[in-house]
Amino acid sequence: MLRLAVPAFLALVAEPLFLLADSAIIGHLGTAQLAGLGVASATLITAANIFVFLAYGTTSIVSRQIGAGSERGALEAGIDGTWLAVGLGALTSVAVALAAEPLCRVFGASDDAIGYAATYLRISALGIPAMLVALAATGVLRGLQDTRTPLVASVVGFSSNVVLNLLFVYGFGWGIAGSAWGTVIAQTGMAVGLVTVLVRHSRRAGATLHAHPGRVLRAALTGIPLLVRTLALRAILLVTTWVAAGLGDVPLASHQVAATVWSFLAFALDALAIAAQALTGKALGAGDVAGARAATTTMIRWGVWGGAVLGLLVLAIHSLLPALFTTDPAVRSALSAALIVVALGQPLAGYVFVVDGVLIGAGDGRWLAGAMAATLVLYLPLAIWVHASSDDLLAQGAPRAVAVLWVVFTAFMAIRACFFWWRVRGDAWAVTGAAR
Numbered sequence: 282m283l284r285l286a287v288p289a290f291l292a293l294v295a296e297p298l299f300l301l302a303d304s305a306i307i308g309h310l311g312t313a314q315l316a317g318l319g320v321a322s323a324t325l326i327t328a329a330n331i332f333v334f335l336a337y338g339t340t341s342i343v344s345r346q347i348g349a350g351s352e353r354g355a356l357e358a359g360i361d362g363t364w365l366a367v368g369l370g371a372l373t374s375v376a377v378a379l380a381a382e383p384l385c386r387v388f389g390a391s392d393d394a395i396g397y398a399a400t401y402l403r404i405s406a407l408g409i410p411a412m413l414v415a416l417a418a419t420g421v422l423r424g425l426q427d428t429r430t431p432l433v434a435s436v437v438g439f440s441s442n443v444v445l446n447l448l449f450v451y452g453f454g455w456g457i458a459g460s461a462w463g464t465v466i467a468q469t470g471m472a473v474g475l476v477t478v479l480v481r482h483s484r485r486a487g488a489t490l491h492a493h494p495g496r497v498l499r500a501a502l503t504g505i506p507l508l509v510r511t512l513a514l515r516a517i518l519l520v521t522t523w524v525a526a527g528l529g530d531v532p533l534a535s536h537q538v539a540a541t542v543w544s545f546l547a548f549a550l551d552a553l554a555i556a557a558q559a560l561t562g563k564a565l566g567a568g569d570v571a572g573a574r575a576a577t578t579t580m581i582r583w584g585v586w587g588g589a590v591l592g593l594l595v596l597a598i599h600s601l602l603p604a605l606f607t608t609d610p611a612v613r614s615a616l617s618a619a620l621i622v623v624a625l626g627q628p629l630a631g632y633v634f635v636v637d638g639v640l641i642g643a644g645d646g647r648w649l650a651g652a653m654a655a656t657l658v659l660y661l662p663l664a665i666w667v668h669a670s671s672d673d674l675l676a677q678g679a680p681r682a683v684a685v686l687w688v689v690f691t692a693f694m695a696i697r698a699c700f701f702w703w704r705v706r707g708d709a710w711a712v713t714g715a716a717r
C-alpha cells in the first residue's frame with residue numbers, strides 16, 4: 282500500500298500545490314483577476330475532469346488484467362484509452378474555446394471578473410487534449426502498479442508551470458493570459474513525457490500502438506458510468522461556484538482559494554484512493570476477495586486518520602494562509618472563516634475518497650453513477666437555499682456567508698459517505714475476474 286500510496290500522494294500533492302501558487306500569482310494582480318480565475322478554473326477543470334474515467338476506468342481495467350496475468354492485454358487496453366483521450370480532448374478544446382465567454386457568464390460574476398475569466402479560458406482550452414492524454418497515460422501506469430513515473434511527471438510539469446507563470450505574468454507583463462500560456466506549455470510537456478514511457482512499456486510487451494476503432498469504442502462505452510458519476514460530481518462543484526458567484530466578488534474570490542485548498546487536501550487523501558483502485562482491481566482480477574476486503578478496511582482507517590491530521594494542520598494555520606493569496610482584508614477574513622469549515626470536514630473526506638477508490642477499482646461504475654446522481658438531487662435544495670438566502674447571509678458579513686456555503690458543501694460529503702457506507706458493507710461490488 283505504501284509503495285503505491287506514497288508516490289501517488291507526492292504526485293497528487295504537486296498539482297494542487299502549484300495550483301495554489303497560480304492562485305497566489307494571480308491573486309496579487311487584483312481581486313477581479315482572482316475571481317476571474319475562480320470562474321475559469323471551475324469551467325476548465327469541469328471540461329477536463331468529466332473525462333476522469335480515462336484515468337480511473339483505465340486503472341481498474343489494466344490492474345484487473347495484470348492480476349489475471351496478461352500484461353499485453355493490460356497495455357493494449359491502456360493504448361485504447363489514450364487514443365480515446367486524443368479524440369475527446371480535441372473536440373472538447375474546440376468547444377470550450379469557442380464558448381469561453383458564455384460559459385463564464387453562467388456563473389453570474391461581475392463583468393470585470395468575466396473578462397479575465399474568458400481570456401484565461403480561451404487560452405487554457407488549448408491544453409485540454411494534453412490534460413486528457415496525461416490522465417489516460419497516468420491511469421495505465423497506476424494499473425501497472427507504477428505510481429513513481431506520474432510523480433516525476435507531476436513534479437517536473439508543475440514546477441515548470443510555476444516558473445513559466447512567473448515569467449509570463451510578471452516578467453513579460455502578460456497578466457492572467459501569461460498564467461494560462463504557462464499552464465498550456467507545462468501540460469503539453471507532461472503528456473509527451475508520460476506517453477513516451479507508455480510506448481516503451483508497450484513495445485517491450487509486444488502490444489500494438491495503433492488505434493483500433495472497435496476497441497476504442499468499447500473503451501468509451503465502458504467509461505460511460507464513470508462519466509455519469511463525474512458529471513454529477515462536477516455539477517455539484519459548479520453549482521457551489523455559482524452560489525459563491527451570486528454572493529459577490531469577495532465571497533467568490535475567497536471561495537476560489539478555499540476550494541483550491543480543499544482540492545489540495547483532497548488530492549493528498551486521494552493517494553490512498555489511487556492505491557485502493559490499483560490494489561482492489563489486482564486482487565479481484567486474481568480472484569482474491571478476502572485480500573480486497575482486508576486492504577479496504579486498512580485504507581479506510583488510514584483515510585479517516587489522515588483526514589483528521591490534515592484538518593488539524595489547516596485549523597492551526599487558517600488565519601495565516603489567507604495572507605499568501607491576497608492583500609484584500611475582506612477576502613482574507615472570509616477565507617479564514619471558510620478554512621475552519623474545510624478543516625473540520627477532512628476526516629469525513631478521507632473516508633469518502635478511499636471508498637470511492639475501492640469501488641472504482643472494483644469496476645462498480647454503474648452503482649457509482651446512480652449514487653452520485655442521487656447525491657446531486659439531495660444536494661441541490663441545500664445549495665439553492667443558500668443562493669436564495671444570499672441577501673440575509675451577506676447582511677451578516679461575507680465571512681458568515683462563505684462559512685455557511687462551506688457547511689452546506691460538507692453536507693454533500695456527508696450524503697455521499699452514507700451511500701458509500703451502505704454499499705461497501707455488502708458484497709455486490711466484489712466481482713472477480715479479468716473483466717467485470
